[in-house]
Amino acid sequence: MQRFANPGQFLRLAAVVQPWAAGVGAVATAVGLYFALFLSPADYQQGDTVRIMYVHVPAAWMALSIYLGLAVAAALSLVWKHPLADVAARAMAPIGAAFTALCLITGSLWGQPMWGTWWVWDARLTSVLVLFFLYLGHIALANAFDDADRGARAAAVLALVGVVNLPIIKFSVDWWNTLHQPASVMRLGGPTIHGAMLAPLLLMWAAYMGYFVVVLITRMRTELAERRLRALQLNAEQATRMTASAVEAG
Amino acid sequence: MSAVVALIGRDLRLALRTPGDSATVVAFFVIAVALFPFGVGPEPQLLARIASGVIWVTALLACLLSLDRLFALDFEDGSLDLILLAACPVELTVLAKCAAHWLIAGLPLVITSPLLALVLNLPFDAWPTLLGALALGTPILSLIGAVGAALVLGARRGGVLLPLLVLPLYIPTLILGVAAVEAAASGLSATPHLLLLGALLAFAVPVTAVAGAAALRQAAE
Amino acid sequence: MADFLAMGGYAAFVWSAYGVTALVLAGLGLATVLSARRARAALHEAEQQIQGRRRTSRAQARAQR
Known part of the structure; x- marks a missing residue:
C-alpha cells in the first residue's frame, strides 16, 4: 500500500517553501556575487584568484552536507520505511554529484595559477574525488533495477555504508598523504579567513542552499508524479485484466 | 554455528568441483602483474619501487573479478532463498559466504604473492610484511x-x-596495505600500518555483516 | 572595467571557474525543469485517459441496460 502513501502534506509544504527558497537564493546570488567580485579584497598572496574560493568552498560544503542528507534519507527509508525518504534520496544524489564535480573543477582552476598544476594528489582533493565516486555509484545503483523501490533500497544501504566509510577514507587519505608529502605545494586554509572574505563565502553558500532546495523540491515532485503514473498504469492493467476474466466467466 | 560450517563446507566443495574458478583468479593476478614491466620498463630499481603498489592494486582487481560469483549463482538457482530461510542469522550467513570466498579467491592470491614479489624485485626484507598485509587485507x-x-x-x-x-570503498585497505609493504621495504617498522589494517578488518566484520544482510x-x- | 575583467591577470581562471559553476548549475536546473514538465504531461495524459475510459464504460453499461 506504500506506493499510494499520500504525499499531499509534502506537496503543500513544498508549495510554500519553494518560492521562499527561490527568492532567498536569488537575492543571495546577486548580493553574494557583488561581494565576491567587487567588494572583497584581492588576497595579498593569491591576488584575484582568491575569488575562485567563493564558488569553490561553498560547493565543497554542499558536496559533503548533501551526502550526509543522503545518509539521513537512507536511514529514514530503511529503518522507518518512510516513502518520501526514497524520493528525496533519489532527487538529492544528482545535485550532490553536481556540486562535487564543481568543487573539483573550480579547485583545479584555482590550483593551476596557485600551485602551477591542475591536479595535486593532496589529501583534500583526493577525498573529494572519492566522494564524487561514491555519488556516481549511488546514482548508478539507484537506477539499475527494473523495480524502482528495490533500487532505492539498495542505494540506501550503499549510502549508509558510504557514510560509515567516509571518515575512514578521509583518515586513510590523510595518512597516505603524510607518507608521500607532495613536493613544494602551498597549503590551503592556513591563514585565518578575514571577515571581508567570510561574508561572500556565507552569501554564496546561502545562494547554493536556495538553489538546492528549489531543485530538490522540483525533482521530488517529478519523482512523485512518475510514481503516481506507474501506479495508475498498474491499476489500469489490473482493471482490464479483471474485466477480461469477468467477461470470460460471464 | 554448525550452519556456518556447513555453508562454508558447501561453498568449498562447490569450488573444488570447479577448480577453474580459483585458478582463473590467480592467473589474472599473475598475468596482470606481468604486464607492468612491459608498461614501465624492466629496470629492477623501478620495479622494486612500484612492486608493492602493483601487487596490491592487481590483487584488488583480481578479488573484484571473483565477486560476482559470491551470491549471483545462488541467487539464480534459488538456493539463496533456502539459505536465508535457514535458522542461521543472515548476518552470520554473510560472514560464512565471505569466509568461503576468501578461502577460494583471497588465500590463493596471498600464496601466489611471493612469486610476484620475486619477479618484481621487491626487497626480501619486505616479503613477510607483504604476506601479512595481504593476509589481513584480502579478507x-x-x-x-x-x-x-x-x-x-x-x-x-x-557486473x-x-x-x-x-x-572507492577499497581505497583505505589499499593505502594501508601498500604503506605497510613500503615501510618494510625502506627498512622502517611496518607495525603501525599492520595494526591499522587489523583494526580495519575488525571494524569491517560487523559493519559489512549488517549491511550485507540488509542487502x-x-x-x- | 577592463581592470575588473582582467582579474589581476588571472581572468582565464577566475572567469572560467564562475562560468563553469553557472553552466553546471543551469544545466542541472534545465534538466530538472524539462523532466518535471515531461512527467507532469505524461501523468495528465494518463489521468485523462482513465477518466475517458471510465466515461465510455459507464455509457456502455447504460446502453446495455
Whole structure:
C-alpha cells in the first residue's frame, strides 16, 4: 500500500517553501556575487584568484552536507520505511554529484595559477574525488533495477555504508598523504579567513542552499508524479485484466 | 554455528568441483602483474619501487573479478532463498559466504604473492610484511565486496556496476596495505600500518555483516 | 572595467571557474525543469485517459441496460 502513501502534506509544504527558497537564493546570488567580485579584497598572496574560493568552498560544503542528507534519507527509508525518504534520496544524489564535480573543477582552476598544476594528489582533493565516486555509484545503483523501490533500497544501504566509510577514507587519505608529502605545494586554509572574505563565502553558500532546495523540491515532485503514473498504469492493467476474466466467466 | 560450517563446507566443495574458478583468479593476478614491466620498463630499481603498489592494486582487481560469483549463482538457482530461510542469522550467513570466498579467491592470491614479489624485485626484507598485509587485507576485500555483490543482485549490468560501487570503498585497505609493504621495504617498522589494517578488518566484520544482510534480505524479497 | 575583467591577470581562471559553476548549475536546473514538465504531461495524459475510459464504460453499461 506504500506506493499510494499520500504525499499531499509534502506537496503543500513544498508549495510554500519553494518560492521562499527561490527568492532567498536569488537575492543571495546577486548580493553574494557583488561581494565576491567587487567588494572583497584581492588576497595579498593569491591576488584575484582568491575569488575562485567563493564558488569553490561553498560547493565543497554542499558536496559533503548533501551526502550526509543522503545518509539521513537512507536511514529514514530503511529503518522507518518512510516513502518520501526514497524520493528525496533519489532527487538529492544528482545535485550532490553536481556540486562535487564543481568543487573539483573550480579547485583545479584555482590550483593551476596557485600551485602551477591542475591536479595535486593532496589529501583534500583526493577525498573529494572519492566522494564524487561514491555519488556516481549511488546514482548508478539507484537506477539499475527494473523495480524502482528495490533500487532505492539498495542505494540506501550503499549510502549508509558510504557514510560509515567516509571518515575512514578521509583518515586513510590523510595518512597516505603524510607518507608521500607532495613536493613544494602551498597549503590551503592556513591563514585565518578575514571577515571581508567570510561574508561572500556565507552569501554564496546561502545562494547554493536556495538553489538546492528549489531543485530538490522540483525533482521530488517529478519523482512523485512518475510514481503516481506507474501506479495508475498498474491499476489500469489490473482493471482490464479483471474485466477480461469477468467477461470470460460471464 | 554448525550452519556456518556447513555453508562454508558447501561453498568449498562447490569450488573444488570447479577448480577453474580459483585458478582463473590467480592467473589474472599473475598475468596482470606481468604486464607492468612491459608498461614501465624492466629496470629492477623501478620495479622494486612500484612492486608493492602493483601487487596490491592487481590483487584488488583480481578479488573484484571473483565477486560476482559470491551470491549471483545462488541467487539464480534459488538456493539463496533456502539459505536465508535457514535458522542461521543472515548476518552470520554473510560472514560464512565471505569466509568461503576468501578461502577460494583471497588465500590463493596471498600464496601466489611471493612469486610476484620475486619477479618484481621487491626487497626480501619486505616479503613477510607483504604476506601479512595481504593476509589481513584480502579478507577486508571479500567483506566489502560481499556487500556490493549483494546490492547488485538482480540489477541490470550488475557486473559492470559492482566495481563502481566497491572500488572507492577499497581505497583505505589499499593505502594501508601498500604503506605497510613500503615501510618494510625502506627498512622502517611496518607495525603501525599492520595494526591499522587489523583494526580495519575488525571494524569491517560487523559493519559489512549488517549491511550485507540488509542487502541480501532486499534481494530475496 | 577592463581592470575588473582582467582579474589581476588571472581572468582565464577566475572567469572560467564562475562560468563553469553557472553552466553546471543551469544545466542541472534545465534538466530538472524539462523532466518535471515531461512527467507532469505524461501523468495528465494518463489521468485523462482513465477518466475517458471510465466515461465510455459507464455509457456502455447504460446502453446495455
